Amino acid sequence: MAKVRIDLDTCIRAGECYYNHPELFRMNDNGEPTLLARELDTPELIRHAREAAVVCPASAIIVEE
Template sequence: MKVTVDEDKCCGAGSCVLAAPDVFDQRDEDGVVVLLDPEPAEHLHAAVREAAEVCPAAAILLGERA
């Protein structure tokens, strides 16, 4: 799994951090998403998919590894 985020779309809701804290964090100054792991381990995939689904701004994009 390959994860990318669109910081311009991010509204700082923090849903991604709650769903997958090993993969996402937020900047202290504005709450915008920070991607900690662009290629998370397989055991984190379900949490990352949930994070993408609950993101109110659709700022998380999932793809396959190249």
């Protein structure tokens, strides 16, 4: 089990998370990402969270394992 959160103060709304990993992230009307799950209970979701954290240009995605 792992947890993921987004720091919206650091987020620059680049969109890399929701375009690359729609399984876990969605874009809201402001262009900010929202999470479809906070608690990641499958290896697939954990993989998406980790990749998104690496790809995020603002390092605004935090995965706590």
